[in-house]
Amino acid sequence: MRSLLLISGLLLAASTPARAAASQADFNAAYAAAAAAEKQAGTLQDQWTTTEADLKAAKQAAAAGNYDKAVAAAKEAEALAKASIAQATSEKTRWKDAEIR
Amino acid sequence: MTTDNGFWATRRLVLQGAGLVALAGFGNIAFEAAPAQAAVSDKYPAKAFTLKGDDTAIKALYGKTVEVSDKVSLDAPEIAENGAVVPISATTTLPNVTSISFMVSENPNALAAYYRIPEGTMPEVANRLKMAKTTKVTAIVEAGGKLYSATKEVKVTIGGCGG
Amino acid sequence: MRAQLTTRLGSATLALAALALGAFAFVAHAATPNEKIDPAADAKAFRDYFVTKFPKVKLDDFVNGPYSMNADMRKQWEAIEQFPPYDFALDEGKAMLSKPFKNGKTYADCFANGGIGIRQNYPYFDEKEGKVVTLELAINRCREANGEAPLKYTKDKMAALTAYMAYTSRGKLMDIKIPNDPRALAAYENGKRYFYTRRGQLNFSCASCHVQNPGRHIRAETLAPALGILNAMPIYRSKWGALGTISRRFTSCNKQVRGVPLKPQSEDYRDLEYYLSYVSNGLPISGPSSRP
Amino acid sequence: MASTIRVRAVSSGEVTEVQALIQHPMDSGYVKDSHGKIIPPHYIQQLTFEHSGKNVLVANWGPAVSKDPYIKFSFKGAKKGDDLKISWVDNKGQTDSTTAKIH
Secondary structure (H helix, E strand, C coil): CHHHHHHHHHHHHHHCCCCCCCCHHHHHHHHHHHHHHHHHHHHCCCCEHHHHHHHHHHHHHHHCCCHHHHHHHHHHHHHHHHHHHHHHHHHHHHHHHHCCC | CCCCHHHHHHHHHHCCCCCCCCCCCEEECCCCCCCCCCCHHHCCCCHHHHCCCHHHHHHHHHCCCEEECCCEEEECCCEECCCCCEEEEEEECCCCEEEEEEEECCCCCCEEEEEECCCCEEEEEEEEECCCCCEEEEEEEEECCEEEEEEEEEEECCCCCCC | CHHHHHHHHHHHHHHHHHHHHHHHHCCCCCCCCCCCCCHHHHHHHHHHHHHHHCCCCCHHHHHHHHHHHCHHHHHHHHHHHCCCCCHHHHHHHHHHHHCCCCCCCCHHHCCHHHHCCCHHHCCEEECCCCEEECHHHHHHHHHHHCCCCCCCCCEHHHHHHHHHHHHCCCCCECCCCCCCCHHHHHHHHHHHHHHHCCECCCCECHHHHHCCCCCCEECCEECCCCCCHHHHCCEEECCCCEEECHHHHHHHHHHHCCECCCCCCCHHHHHHHHHHHHCCCCCECCCCEEEC | CCCCEEEEEEECCCEEEEEEEECCCCECCCCECCCCCECCCECEEEEEEEECCEEEEEEEECCCECCCCEEEEEEECCCCCCEEEEEEEECCCCEEEEEEECC
């Protein structure tokens, strides 16, 4: 549960729009962080399609020069990826609770 | 091409309660003549299939009006499990039936199928139709030159128009 | 900009909500570490659960999925099964089974009894390899061993061939064996883990739908019970307008809960198939079958 | 090529019950493909069942008939061993036909 609260904090942080216009460097950093988290989710066999969609949207926006949008999408992707990591981590043991015995 | 009987026999194991299932072996023959060596009355009613709404389609197809009849029986599910494949059938106790048609009101074109029933053929037909969304379905029986109908509503949650 | 952000935030919030829901969904009974893996006891409990939950459904009828629990749907299904749209695929599969490869051999050379009536024995645990081998995998291995390109796992030819092989096995009881090999037990346990593990943004496990809610609707679909669910494979889904294999079904289940699917025939999927088939032992093969 | 038509025709004495399944896309012209392009209409318009030189059913179909269409009907006047000829033509002028034995 602690990790979930942590994630919600991250998520709120991620959703606060940047005041100043974002740069390509901002995008690169945000995207790298998101991609790293998504990669970790991949090793846990628990990527989300929504994360993938955000990553793709981020790339497209960046390619079009819209870094505000790109950074926002990348940050959301990171938040989603982290949520999926939290899910996979907690499910490592929790799945047993659902088992029919 | 042939099919062996054991094949169908096994199917019955799982399909308890389904109607009598039997099979016909059949041979392929090369196709030669155009298929529609049909009589004039068997001409494809192209225009009626392009119209929107029951009334316009009925007018184009028959040129007369329809009355609701409890002698027409329409079998349609209450909720279609998938709008792409909805089993629909109709039968009637009326004599001198010459045709049966099916209208799906909410489809882009209401007329779905129109069956010419020659003498000696039972006034009963089953088919599978597509439905775009929840819709009225009407079976129209032409008997003794008059039109009789039965209507049911079919709820469609997964539409049959792709997607 | 604002509006877009709000929309995206919406989906992120959904993720959180789903997670939170998951956290409270069960009264946890603490899992004992190093619990003994007992597939036979699992299978009995699994079957008992469904039989108790659906006292009106005959055991053999569970393989008919949602149709075992909904009369209106069953009637439509029976109408469709009178002359099912997968009929053409059965012919194709039959022809495939006996048609020689370029080297003159056939599928029949790879399978017991020429591939006829053997569906109930798949998947099996290969003790030499130490892995689970599914029917779909065995088919492609057979092809590759004979110099043929593998088939796509999800549909078309693979679906047609497995449909025919299932068809010739109809009525035979699922008979999955777990050899006395710790690796086999581990594969079984891994499949079980996959089955009960919540995943995807919607935070659903396979069990969330097919154990806890069969017969109920999710969006427009009626959920099938997990007991015997693979006995009906492959399935012709009206939604697909075509036959799909077990690989296709697993993949689409993952996507439906907004999870990125694994590669067809990846180890987790194979283990999942092993587990799900084992707990459905004793129920008849009914595939291929039509589904909404 | 395998026939697109599958038929089961069974006589129970007076009445012959016919079921047929035809392999055909029945594209309505209202559905888009994965690239967002409309799939042009392609559907069977007429399906004819003929017994001893006489039509026993003429099905006129629009695009609302399901993919791989199915039909069931019954008629009188045939006996076991008789031929039943089935043929279809679609909106692109493609055709197929087959002859089935009544069982």
